[in-house]
Amino acid sequence: MNVAGPVRSRQSSHTTSSYDAKNKRADGGSSSSSGVDMYLDVPSFELSLDEFEEFALARLKVLRKIEEMKARNLLPDLYRSQLDAAIKSNLRSNDRIDVASHFILRAAYCRNEDLRRWFLTQECHLFRHRLESLSSRGPGNRGSGNGNGNNHDELRDFLIRNDFDLDRVSAIEKERLRDKLLCVPGTNPVEFNVTEYYRVPFVQALELVGRRECHVSDGNAYVPLARIVSIVAAKFRSSLSRSLASAGVMFRQVVSRDEKTRIGPLLTSMNSQYTGPGGGGTGTAYGIDGEGTLTAANVDDMAARSMPLCMKQLHRGLQRDHKLKHQGRLQYGLFLKGAGMTLEEHTLYFQREFTRIMTGEQFNKQYAYSIRHTHGKEGKRASYTPYNCTRIILGNPPQSGAEHHGCPFRHYDDASLSALLGQLKIGNTVDRDAIMAHKRDGNFQLACSRHFEAVHPGAIALEGVSLDGVGNHPNAWFSASVSYYNAKSKKGGGAMTDGGGMTVVKAEEGV
Amino acid sequence: MGAPDDEYDNDEECEFAEEVSSTPSAVVKSCNNDAYCARRDAPMSSSKSSSVDPSSSSSVVFSPELLGVYYSRLFPYDLLYSWLSYDPSSIVVNNGKVVTPSKASSSSSSSSSPSSSLTFPRREFSMTIEPSPGQEVYIRYQSFTSRDELCSAVTRRRPTKIDIGAVFNHPPKDNKSLPSGRLQTVERELVFDIDLTDYDAVRNCGCGGADICKKCWTYMGMAMEVIDAGLRLDFGFVHVAWFYSGRRGVHCWVCDDGARKLSNEARSAVASYFEVGYTSRPASASISRYLGMHCVPLFPSFRAHHVNLGSDKNKGMHLSSPLHPALSRAHEILEPHFVDRVLPEDGHGLLATRASWTKLLLTLPKAAHPVASKLEERWRSTKDRSTPREKWIELKSELASFVGGGPARGGGGPAKAPKNMSSIDRTRIEMWPVETVFQQTYPRLDINVSKMQNHLLKSPFCVHPKTGRVCVPIDSNDFATFDPFAVPTLARLIRELDEYEAKSGDGDAGVVHDWQKTSLRGPFECFQKKFLVPLLNDERRALKEERERRAAVIGDF
Secondary structure, three states, rough: OOHHHHHHOOOOOOOHHHHHHHHHHHOOOOOOOOOOOOOOOOOOOOOHHHHHHHHHHHHHHHHHHHHHHHHHHHHHHHHHHHHHHHHHHHHHHOOOOOHHHHHHHHHHOOOHHHHHHHHHHHHHHHHHHHHHHHHHOOOHHHHHHHOOOOHHHHHHHHEEEEEEEEEOOOOOHHHHHHHHHOOOOOOOOOOOOOOOOEEEEEHHHHHHHHHOOOOOOOOEEEEEEEHHHHHHHHHHHHHHHHHHHHHHHHHHHHHHHHHOHHHHHHHHOOOOOOOOOOOOOHHHHHHOOOOOOOOOHHHHHHHHHHHHHHHHHHHHHHHHHHHOOHHHHHHHHHHHHHHOOHHHHHHHHHHHHHHOOHHHHHHHHHHHHHHEEEEEOOOOOOOOOOHHHHHHHOOOOOOOOOOOOOOHHHHOHHHHHHHHHHHHHOOHHHHHHHHHHHHHHHHHHHHHHHHHHHHOOOHHOOOOOOOOOOOOHHHHHHHHHHHHHHHHOOOOOOOOOOOOOHHHHHHHHOO | OOOOOOOOOOOOOOHHHOOOOOOOOOOOOOOHHHHHHHHHOOOOHHHHHHHOOOOOOOOOOOOOOHHHHHHHHHHHHHHHHHHOOHHHHHHHHEEEEEEEHHHHHHHHHHOOOOOOOOHHHHHEEEEEEHHHHHHHHEEEEEEEHHHHHHHHHHHHHHOEEEEEEEEEEOOHHHHHHOOOOOOOOEEEEEEEEEHHHHHHHHHHOOOOOOOOOHHHHHHHHHHHHHHHHHHHHHHOOOEEEEEEOOOEEEEEEEEHHHHOOOOOOHHHHHHHOOOOOOOOOOOHHHHHHHOOOOOOOOOOOOOOEEEEEEOOOOOOOOOOOOOHHHHHHHHHHHHHHHHHHHHOOOOOOOOOOHHHHHHHHHOHHEEEEEEEHHHHHHHHOOOOOOHHHHHHHHHHHHHHHHHOOOOOOOOOOOOOOOOOOOHHHHHHHHHHHHHHHHHHHHHHHHEEEEEEEOOEEEEOOEEEOOOOOOOOOOHHHHHHHHHHHOOOHHHHHHHHHHHHHHHHHOOOOOOOHHHHHHOOHHHHHHHHHHHHHHHHHHHHHHHHHHHHHHHHOOOOO
8 A cells, every 4th residue: 555655646637735735834944854755645745756766765864874873873862963963964955855765765675674674773773863853852851941842743743743642640630640650660759740641541551551550440551751752763664664564565566567667666775875885685685596506416515615504503503403493494595595495306305315214205294394384385485584694683582592593793702713713713802802702792793794704704805795784684694705716716715815904995885 | 942951860950059069070071972972963952862871970060061051952052142242232221120122133133233343253253172071172263153053053052161361453363364463452351360270388278289169269368359450449440340250269251441552561550560579488498496495596597598479570579668549548458467367277277377377487587586585485475365366466556666676565575676776677577567468468470361462361261170059249249258169060059950940941031041049130130230231321421422533523413
């Protein structure tokens, strides 16, 4: 349904809509700092094709900025000011740009799981930032008297506009409820007098109700302002997530039927606009040249030479235990598929390992189906995308011993990772220390890129080696490594001794 | 119906009069197949054909034949139908007197106008039947278009148990013909299940598992009081019905429109709102070692092991201080019961004997060791004549003065807390009395029952096959006094029915239903008056408002 938004926008001839009216009221003119929007209504105004693209790219800049800042773990103040600046320079040039660009990107990023996840994450950060700036000048900075009434009214307006059924609790009632409100865990008695409370139907504050973190009376939850933000943000996330999922279903129909030549190409290429990372590539884009290059016969060599640490661990786990747990089969299997291993080779490879500890019949019964499923030959025949780093890092950590999936940089403790690096003889001590430092700082993807540099010296200087996505996607890591060795063998293993410094720069951009 | 029935011989009647305690050995009698078939053919006949072989087991409270009579004559189909259809027209209030349309008239009206807006035809029922003794068959996704259809299916199948599920978007009996995934739940009462088996750790009356006694039943009364108050005061629900589950627990059905439409997520939230976890006392094996000892090394190295109330979540959680308002209220409700029914000898004896109070004192936080030693010594003395209630008050005030420095009751001078006691220890000691009350008495919910719209729960008015007792409604004024052992058994009901009819025939005014001739009359009429009528009045009001709103929109009054 939301796909239809921007697409339809160019066909309708009227610019008026209830949306515009609402938005004007909310923003109260272009100077408004808030611009918080749940994006529940699809806009219907006209855009030129140039604007269409321009707006979308403007928002993309902001979202990528957010991703980058989050990866760098900026201090909250710095994060806020930089994000404000990015919003100001990109999303303020025009009344319509914010809402239009949101819906355009929504359409462009609904196509697959990775894109949706990426878009959802960044949009939620953006939303939360705006909502917080709407409310933060409230209780926190009360020093300057009562000058913050406007902000609260703005927040209130926003909440009413978006059907948050809430009342501000009057001073008298708040006093009457003082004892009860103060007994709620997490309430700060010092700030109680300056805390605004709102009354919402309890079904809108389920998280808080379930954890007994608000006072509940007569079907209403009494929630302090600061907690309202989390309620609203949760609602935004779930509604956007739902919309993206349903848009994803419709995308193919709409774009291939009605917009094949006009908007379709714009949308499908949107995520790869602007070189550099962040768009969340699709797995197949990273496949190595030529189907079937990765086979059951060469997988052992390739794993040792060209796989990122997470896949290497899965490979070693399979070699050692002759089986993989479910999560591991998914992560590794999809990676193999993305790396060009055919269904036949995949089955052959797993059969070879699994049948060391079970009969062929058992293997066929229990595991062959899921391999065919991975390749879209069973069940709903979906084409599953190989997991990217975000998904692996955010996924369930492996249970020690039996499970080998996950990201070693994220899920292993310092000692085990350090031992592993040593055991695999990855780089020299300088490299290993740098990797461990990244790991300790929580920069798992940087650690992974560093691993790549350590084992592919001079990669940046080689022709035909693309380091895009190394540290963002295991398949990118793999294909970069494969092309590295191809290029090197062409050059006959020529002088590839320097260039390490350059690589660092490039790879860090890649995160 | 029928002439006075004297086919029960005397010797069996005596047995019926006896209160049969719930034992797992209650007999599910093997039925005579011919009689069974005969019953199927003539389900509405009088209880005559149910008279069973008198030589059978003497303590029969339940048998397929008795069940057949119950379903054909006593089961309150009207109440169940009026309730689950939420149809105000299914009940008539006449000058404050409740009249359910009689069987004859309701059958024609209910079957002729099954409006599509009614939820009853889309309600899932499931039945457990026993085609032959010991063999259980479970049938899911049954649904019925009318009261009569339900009635005839139940009398024909004679289920040992009926479960009620959710209202679906399609009649669930069409389950097989619908594409998979099409059948979805639409609404469902918010339900709670509390079971005494979850209280085994705090039942000091000797009961365990499915056994219950009056002592441990007191926990159920407390649980109902706490949950009922929370549902009404905190969540604003009005139509809350409680039922005895037939053996060792209670069920709660919240039937407000808003409650029926709650999402699974909301149900989970409400359920966890009521859920409390805590750290338990040490296992009794480790305690016994100290019982005979002089009191000094009270706390060597016992490891408190964690249990929890209700589910496996929140392991080892302590109550936060200050107490959440809902928990404060629960504490106010529970503590008097705790003092009256848990502490004394005739309760669970928590402070009644030296062994038990030593055991309780062992659960005090380590930092309160001096208080424990002091009280242990004082209570051990032969001069001490304090009652369990006095001991509890003394213990609480000793603890308060220990951490707060106030004057302690009683002689010997208060034990003083070291100045450098950490604030964590201080809080733990302050919260200990509250946590003890909670640990002993706070409701333990089986929250998985509450979480999902499509979880089945046993229908009220069923008969528990092991005890023969009817799942009767429990009035909210009777939480503390409800006596599961006074709930009529099948056998007793049939006897009452026969006695009534022997005495006054069939023509008594005001008696419409056969159940009014038995001791089911009290609880059923109370359910009707205090739950069903207000519920349907609310439905009627909502319907009227909806009609007016629609009329206003189209300008047609």
